[in-house]
Amino acid sequence: MARRPSNDTGTRPVSMADVARAAGVSQQTVSRVANGLPNVNEQTRQRVQAAMQELGFRPSYAGRSLRDGRYHSVGLCVNDVTKFGNLSMIDGIASAAREHNCAITLVEMSKTEEFSLAEATRRMAALPVDGIIIGMSRMAPDFETFDPLPGIGTVIVTMYAHPRVTTVDSDHYGCSLLLMDHLFELGHEQIRYIGGPSFSVDEQFRRAGWQDALERKHVEPVEPLEGDWSANSGYEAGRYLAEHDHTMTAIYAANDQMANGAIAALRDSGLRVPEDVSVVGVDDSLDDFVAHNELTTVRFDLHQRGREVFEHAVPEAGTAGKNVAIRIPGQLIIRHSTAIPRA
Amino acid sequence: MARRPSNDTGTRPVSMADVARAAGVSQQTVSRVANGLPNVNEQTRQRVQAAMQELGFRPSYAGRSLRDGRYHSVGLCVNDVTKFGNLSMIDGIASAAREHNCAITLVEMSKTEEFSLAEATRRMAALPVDGIIIGMSRMAPDFETFDPLPGIGTVIVTMYAHPRVTTVDSDHYGCSLLLMDHLFELGHEQIRYIGGPSFSVDEQFRRAGWQDALERKHVEPVEPLEGDWSANSGYEAGRYLAEHDHTMTAIYAANDQMANGAIAALRDSGLRVPEDVSVVGVDDSLDDFVAHNELTTVRFDLHQRGREVFEHAVPEAGTAGKNVAIRIPGQLIIRHSTAIPRA
DNA sequence: CGTCATTATGAGTACGTTAACAACTTGAGG
């Protein structure tokens, strides 16, 4: 049972040799026509192109890649495509890849469970990729011991630095400092925190920024609350704070969705935003979903991050400086959810 | 200037032959070890595995694909990764692909301009894909005349049927009927429509469903409004309707985001939802963004759509029935934005 | 001790492509 019939009756894909036979030229001439090389007689070119059309020739990616050792694709490994962080990563990388005429080979690991970097690397390395990008939105069990595969660029998208791998991320620590400084300047000091799930790397760094900012100002951080990034969890946390904390003057929610929920809760509790309580978020993700978005937040340049990630994963194109840790700062967007605290 | 040095000093990737030389066996034995075949002496296996580890062997995707004619990847071509429709498509296809141990090769075309199916097909066909999926969220200029490439499964994700290509989509027409029937049953007849941009295929079918439902009930459809899918555009439309139409009792917004904006506008205009005006949307996309989501809407099973799309694009796995038009019905989700109209 | 099955391994080949080189034709200039 031959896998691929060599005769013409089978379903084997049409190769250059088939086209060559049909057009009465050598296979190499077909290659020349396919690649638009100049040294082909016009008449011959047309005959070959006609044969290609006729037979439905499709150049073999495998043959070409085997020949010239490039795949023109970058591998991207994430746990859940739909999470905001991953989506924005895909978007940023997609535009960088497009600029380099490159595709993205996407692999979604388990949506819920963590995965090891070794496993992710092993899977990605067996795919047609010139570089490997791993989104580590929660700490991998083998992060410390992980060794990248030699001979292929590897980038981990995460805030944690690694001794042997380049890591790139938006600055999830710095964004907290931006927001806290903004609140400090307005005069706030009692700033409560509503975070995401504690396994999230983004959460860990955003929260650390909040805590460090307070401690640097010699304010004791009060018990951070834990949500799940959703507006409903922000609502519950906001409700709790409205009822139990009458000294706070501001809330820092670790993403806009929870901030939006928290604002709703505060208002349902009879508190005004921003007159009674200021609220800030992160991501600048509400615009499409709520009218008159008034949330003060931090916006990240995801396309720049995508470009950095891409160019470090596929070093031919950009700086090949090995093993750095790149943190791309966000931009403070001041809207109308923050104000001077009540006296 | 040899592209790839054949000696050991160069940067050529490590092949099975290299491993074989290091382990003192034949290349074929390395292949057997790499693929976990049983007929290898345990001692030999360990020696080979040690050599693999030592040299950092990475199996060549190109060699393997050339050899067995499969890529284990499906091509996906969309215009803008971040659009809700496309994102949900990626998500659904990703989980179907994972079930078949398959990757996704993602190409993002121009975010803003339309692209022709011929161009998309040409680009995708040159990539490592066993099937081609094209998201046609706006009508392609060559839809009527398009001929799929023979020898590779092609699926277009769109509501339009095509005489020579399988098309799959969520039922963007049927969702309107579900919502309109729900409103009819409550007693509504004066139902205004806030649509997306008119070039959108989803918009065209959702709007057609609204119009047909009214006409079937012998109600004259009143001037549909056009938004841009964003909450702000829904707000503006809602504001306009609140001020100019005092006979309407319900609004059908073509997505949840505009519905959310419309509700805000109605309330800002002093109207109650649902007591004075009922509002419905489509997509069931608000849960993460707003607390206490009360919007009646239609939810699509995106994973089922992804599975259908995938299995028609890569027919080896599922039903290979050629050239069908599959419409996957949505599910009506009744919450609390709809009620019996005021008397 | 010969026969035969079982196990382990190697040799050869084909997959489709492109670079490098060789070969052939044509025409101009001496």
Added chain:
DNA sequence: CCTCAAGTTGTTAACGTACTCATAATGACG
């Protein structure tokens, strides 16, 4: 007529893999 250049086409080799077949070693059984 010879030489040389330019244009066009063909031949060969190599990329890395896995299938098929051949070969060699081992042990069981009559």
